[in-house]
Amino acid sequence: MRFYDLEIQSSLGEGANSVAEIARFAEHLGYSGIAICNKYESLEQIRKLKEEISKIETTVEIYVGVKIKTESVEELRKIIEQVREEVMVVVVAGGNYSINRAACENPKVDILAHPEFGRIDSGLDEVCLNLAKKNNVAIQINFTEIAEKYRRGRSSLLGRMDRNIRLTRELSVPTIVCSGAKSIWDMRDPREMISIVNIFGLEIEKSFSCLSMVPQNIIEDNKKRLSGEKITEGVELG
Amino acid sequence: MDRPNHLPSTLRSKKRYIAFQVMSEKKILNDDVFNGIWHSLLNFLGEYGTAKTGFWLLKTTYIEDKQLGLIKCNHNYVEEVRAGLAVMQRIGDSRVIVKVLGVSGTIKAAQKKFFDEVDLFNFT
Numbered sequence: 404m405r406f407y408d409l410e411i412q413s414s415l416g417e418g419a420n421s422v423a424e425i426a427r428f429a430e431h432l433g434y435s436g437i438a439i440c441n442k443y444e445s446l447e448q449i450r451k452l453k454e455e456i457s458k459i460e461t462t463v464e465i466y467v468g469v470k471i472k473t474e475s476v477e478e479l480r481k482i483i484e485q486v487r488e489e490v491m492v493v494v495v496a497g498g499n500y501s502i503n504r505a506a507c508e509n510p511k512v513d514i515l516a517h518p519e520f521g522r523i524d525s526g527l528d529e530v531c532l533n534l535a536k537k538n539n540v541a542i543q544i545n546f547t548e549i550a551e552k553y554r555r556g557r558s559s560l561l562g563r564m565d566r567n568i569r570l571t572r573e574l575s576v577p578t579i580v581c582s583g584a585k586s587i588w589d590m591r592d593p594r595e596m597i598s599i600v601n602i603f604g605l606e607i608e609k610s611f612s613c614l615s616m617v618p619q620n621i622i623e624d625n626k627k628r629l630s631g632e633k634i635t636e637g638v639e640l641g
Numbered sequence: 642m643d644r645p646n647h648l649p650s651t652l653r654s655k656k657r658y659i660a661f662q663v664m665s666e667k668k669i670l671n672d673d674v675f676n677g678i679w680h681s682l683l684n685f686l687g688e689y690g691t692a693k694t695g696f697w698l699l700k701t702t703y704i705e706d707k708q709l710g711l712i713k714c715n716h717n718y719v720e721e722v723r724a725g726l727a728v729m730q731r732i733g734d735s736r737v738i739v740k741v742l743g744v745s746g747t748i749k750a751a752q753k754k755f756f757d758e759v760d761l762f763n764f765t
Contacts, residue, residue, distance in 0.1 A: 432740075550728045554684065588666070588736035595727035595741060598720045 404611065405435035406593035407618035409468065409492050409514060410543070410581035415452050416441025416470075419586040422452070426461040428587040436622065438492040440468035443482055449489050466622065468492030470516065476505040487511045491625050494543070497526060507534040510636065513621045514579055516543045519563035527567055529574070536576045539624075539636075541617055542567060544603075546596055547583040561603075568603045577620075578605075580613045654695065655716040660742040660755035661726060663708040666735045671705055677732035678712075678739070682725040691725075694718035702748065709756055711748060719744055 411425055412418035418425075422439055429437045439452060449467060456465045467490045473479050479502060483493060493513050495506035498520035506515040507527075515535065518526035527535075527542070535542060544564055552560050571578045580600050584590045593614050601610040627633035632640050663674055675698050682691050695715035703710040714722045726739040745751035 546727075550730050557685075586736075588730070588738060591727050591738065592740050595723055598723035599727060601720045602724045 404615050405619060406433065406614050407436040407438070407622065408434055408582050408584075408590070408593075408596075408614075409438040409466075409579065409618045409621065410440045410470065410494055410516065410545075411437055411584045411590070412441050412470070413439045413452070413455075415439075415448060415455065416444075417585055422455050422465065423459050423461075424587060425584075425590075426459055426463050426465055428590055430461060430463045432590060432592050434463055434593060436464035436466065436618075438466040438468035440470040440492060440494050442496075443469045443471050443486065446485065446489065449486065466491040468494060470494040470496055472496040474499055474502070476501050479505055480509070483509060483511050488629070491622065491629070496520070498522060500526060503527060504531050504534070507531045507538065507540050509540070510538040512538070512540050513625070514541045514543050514581070516581070516583070517545045517548055518542065519560065519567060520545075520548070522563070523559075525563040525566040525570075527570065529570075532570055532574045532576050536574060539577065541577040541579040541621065542571050543583075544568070544578065544580045544600060544613070545583040546580065546591060546599060547585065547589045549599065550589070565603050568600070568605060572605060572609070577617045578609075578613050579617045579621075656695065656713055656746075657716045657719050658699075658745050658748055658751040659712040659714065659719065659722060659726075660745065660751045661710055661712060662740045662742055663710070663732075664738040664740055665708070665732065666737075669708070669732050669735055669737070671700070671703060673732050674703070674708070674710070675700060677729060677737070678726065681729040682722070685725040685728050686721060690721065694722050696722060699748070702752065704756065707756075709742075711751055 413422045414420060453467055469486050469490045471482050494516050495512050497503045497515050497518035503518045503526050506512045580596045582590050596614055597610045600613050601607055682696055697713040699711045699713060723741055729737060729739050742755040
């Protein structure tokens with residue numbers, strides 16, 4: 404089975420390690436592919452990342468991604484338009500309800516990261532989840548967020564994630580697990596990441612798909628879209 | 642007769658042995674590893690949750706130089722123990738990753754499969 408971690412930050416962004424170090428470690432842990440998603444600053448930063456990736460020789464597939472962190476819906480839409488044709492994976496950092504909803508509404512977004520971040524509720528409602536299903540936006544479970552919290556904070560975070568996982572399962576919205584690693588020491592073996600989702604009550608097959616099928620579909624879909632093979636949802640060149 | 646008799650195998654709870662490796666920035670003392678793992682499990686699963694997993698660290702099987710060890714747990718709670726190990730980030734001031742190498746039904750099989758130990762009974 405092929406496993407993918409679609410959110411890791413490198414030293415070009417807020418991360419501590421270079422892409423080469425991350426790729427070597429991902430290979431050791433047994434990943435087939437990773438996406439480097441640094442916080443968006445400029446198109447120049449994406450170009451530098453592409454250059455760095457092109458120099459690396461590894462068996463792990465490395466994809467260029469971007470994580471968009473903003474508090475304004477207008478700015479979010481503008482950045483998505485700018486970067487969509489440049490990167491393989493578009494991740495939107497959630498937390499703010501209007502951002503969560505705008506991300507779910509936009510078919511150009513691949514992943515909504517930590518929608519419950521900094522909130523006392525889970526950050527998603529039925530409307531958002533139905534939109535996410537329609538637009539094929541995956542709801543992310545961020546591993547680093549769980550690992551970094553402690554006692555009371557972790558307990559309430561797990562409660563909010565549990566609610567989101569229950570809702571995504573009931574409404575058949577794609578769920579994805581990412582490490583959200585800022586250093587190689589935040590990365591985990593794929594099987595350990597699966598066990599985290601499994602204890603939330605997802606069946607083992609569905610837990611596996613959070614780290615294999617769902618990210619693989621995102622990658623394949625975007626490969627077709629970037630190569631011009633897929634024009635829009637349901638319209639492909641023969 | 643100061644101890645109860647052994648239960649028949651049909652009444653005993655089924656157990657699994659989880660082989661793990663501690664990957665760390667620098668070498669960590671045995672006791673720190675054991676305390677760290679207990680601490681992480683108790684924090685993540687709670688006292689009651691940890692009790693239900695039947696978690697036990699087999700200190701005598703720990704290989705210090707390779708940082709390899711075995712954990713015994715109930716066969717229904719392997720995923721919970723894996724998750725508890727995964728959320729460990731630090732032991733002392735060293736960053737760590739506890740990597741599960743595999744799960745087995747017996748200590749002997751776990752050591753043979755995951756610790757690369759030579760089978761002393763195989764003379765061929």
